Amino acid sequence: MRLLGAMRLVRFRGAGGPEPRLGLEAAGGSVVDLSAAEPALPRSMRAFLETGPSGLAAAQRALESGQHRVPRGRVQLLAPIGDPEKVICVGLNYHDHCLEQDLRSPREPIIFSKFPSAIVGPFDDIVHPEESSEVDWEVELAAVIGKKGRHIEESSALDHVVGFTVANDVSARDWQTRRNGRQWLLGKTFDTFCPLGPALVTKEAMADVHNLRIRCSVNGQLMQDSSTNQLIFPLPKLIAWISRFVTLVPGDILLTGTPAGVGLFRKPPVFLKRGDEVQCEIEELGTICNKVV
Numbered sequence: 001m002r003l004l005g006a007m008r009l010v011r012f013r014g015a016g017g018p019e020p021r022l023g024l025e026a027a028g029g030s031v032v033d034l035s036a037a038e039p040a041l042p043r044s045m046r047a048f049l050e051t052g053p054s055g056l057a058a059a060q061r062a063l064e065s066g067q068h069r070v071p072r073g074r075v076q077l078l079a080p081i082g083d084p085e086k087v088i089c090v091g092l093n094y095h096d097h098c099l100e101q102d103l104r105s106p107r108e109p110i111i112f113s114k115f116p117s118a119i120v121g122p123f124d125d126i127v128h129p130e131e132s133s134e135v136d137w138e139v140e141l142a143a144v145i146g147k148k149g150r151h152i153e154e155s156s157a158l159d160h161v162v163g164f165t166v167a168n169d170v171s172a173r174d175w176q177t178r179r180n181g182r183q184w185l186l187g188k189t190f191d192t193f194c195p196l197g198p199a200l201v202t203k204e205a206m207a208d209v210h211n212l213r214i215r216c217s218v219n220g221q222l223m224q225d226s227s228t229n230q231l232i233f234p235l236p237k238l239i240a241w242i243s244r245f246v247t248l249v250p251g252d253i254l255l256t257g258t259p260a261g262v263g264l265f266r267k268p269p270v271f272l273k274r275g276d277e278v279q280c281e282i283e284e285l286g287t288i289c290n291k292v293v
Helices: 045-050 053-065 095-100 154-160 173-177 235-242
Strands: 008-013 021-025 030-033 069-071 076-078 087-091 110-114 139-145 161-168 194-202 213-218 221-227 253-255 277-282 286-291
Touching: 008 045, 021 053, 045 053, 076 194, 139 213, 139 277, 154 161, 154 235, 161 277, 161 286, 194 286, 235 253
Parallel strands: 087 253
Antiparallel strands: 008 021, 008 076, 008 194, 021 030, 030 069, 087 110, 139 161, 139 253, 161 194, 213 221, 213 277, 277 286
């Protein structure tokens, strides 16, 4: 899916009323109010992506016009996509993460999911559930689908991606590894367990998505520090594999796995507690920062 140019798409609240609006990050720290510049466009990012090239062209025009700009300090950034049809996740997809567990790399992608209700914004709180005592962090590169497809070939897989954002695949390890028959879903999908943002960065802005520094800090202490060059299954393989089973549609979010440094495999293990602050950062994409409450 080719765009007209590099853009950083956002959802925000605070200019023009309480309802979420679409925008674009602009030079100088301002946000272009796309909902004001192009009132006919949907205000849902998922619906906006479904408009395809015409919607993206309208966004590009709004960015280039220099109008409808709001100071960054006057808006609250929301998750770039709040209503995806699917949040698809990949486990054990970094070489260094497998090494820290003394595991062989998987022969095929390990797929699980989160419910969309787990999504929160880039600076929203993570609610520590009473049901868990082992809440962990996982910084991840998230790819966003922009073009519908099934049985997608690896050679054309990136044509179906509109861009990328930063995710934290927050995980309740007790529920993931010991409870509920060791099914991963419940441990992965508590409300607020998928902070996302700060922007949906279109792929035209990326030099090489498979060579980005990826880091996570807790209370200022660096916990994860790796690169997306450690991915076992790169994006084309993941998209081709997943689309064998399900149809990918615009707005679907693909969390691509986490590198070494999670709390579970530290000696002794370290888990998040109320009051902690978790910062996840990916080169060229930005930073999200969430307090545990």
